[in-house]
Ligand code: HEC
Ligand code: HEC
Ligand code: HEC
């Protein structure tokens with residue numbers, strides 16, 4: 626499974642990147658449907674979710690506590706790790722260049738940001754473009770959607786659940802992009818393609834499942 630995914634990424638990488646750059650302009654200018662069309666085609670090729678990312682701040686108004694605690698986690702700040710000089714010893718130990726700026730390296734951004742390379746996902750902002758910097762900032766680090774899935778569609782269902790104070794069956798959310806929490810939700814990134822992965826300590830989902838994610842509030846409306 627993992628192997629197939631990686632192979633598709635490698636083969637599709639260049640084409641996907643170009644398509645996304647093409648889509649990035651209209652998408653940020655007017656959120657046009659051309660972007661949606663282009664991305665539907667590219668994500669299908671990647672065998673991934675067809676839904677778009679919206680950024681962690683969109684979840685905040687209904688999940689304040691999760692947001693506040695997540696912000697302090699290492700994963701929440703994973704983009705910082707890619708800056709020159711940060712975690713220099715760890716970089717040296719794994720054959721990475723501690724003086725290099727890895728924040729523009731797509732191979733790292735894939736796991737250190739939210740949805741890089743997908744519609745609505747993290748993009749590299751122009752240093753002088755304040756609006757772009759702000760928008761990209763909401764997708765920095767391992768965000769809510771990195772684990773829970775791209776939110777554009779399921780967020781609408783949550784809005785309805787909230788508004789009508791109704792019970793819900795979680796399956797209605799899975800069908801529009803919410804990720805079921807299983808090993809894959811973590812091992813998409815916690816795998817041997819991470820340059821710092823310690824193969825002698827493989828990621829064990831059952832014991833790690835909920836380490837360093839966020840504070841939890843018991844669910845009341847889930848059926
Ligand atoms: C989008 C990629 C991605 C996903 C998905 C992901 N992680 Fe991570 N994780 C990272 C990155 C990147 C780091 C390193 C953060 C840093 O130090 O910059 C990390 C670090 C961690 C750490 C180490 C933090 C510490 O305190 O030392 C734990 C624990 C962890 N992740 C658990 C999980 C669990 C559990 C899941 C699934 C529920 C998960 N991760 C899903 C990318 C991911
Ligand atoms: C496949 C996903 C993935 C990719 C690609 C990736 N990382 Fe990470 N990174 C992680 C995860 C997961 C962690 C947490 C530790 C671990 O399991 O490797 C991490 C942790 C780190 C750490 C902290 C290690 C520590 O001991 O605190 C550094 C530094 C780092 N990554 C740099 C990079 C750089 C630079 C790149 C690009 C050249 C990169 N990573 C690409 C997933 C990834
Ligand atoms: C590194 C992965 C990861 C990230 C990032 C993450 N979560 Fe979670 N989240 C989890 C896990 C694991 C659970 C527990 C799920 C379970 O037990 O089935 C969870 C549970 C939840 C729940 C259920 C109620 C609760 O509090 O347990 C909500 C709501 C939630 N997350 C919202 C968010 C929001 C909002 C963000 C961003 C601010 C976020 N999550 C970021 C992994 C993550």
Ligand code: HEC
Pocket residue numbers: 679680683684685686687688769770773775776780783784786787795843844845846847
């Ligand atoms: C309009 C409010 C609202 C927004 C915005 C929102 N949610 Fe929720 N979410 C809810 C409600 C309400 C529940 C059910 C809470 C309960 O049962 O107590 C919920 C539940 C969840 C659950 C638990 C699902 C389950 O049953 O396992 C997760 C995970 C979650 N939200 C993640 C997110 C993420 C990620 C985002 C942003 C992309 C987000 N939510 C945005 C209102 C919202």
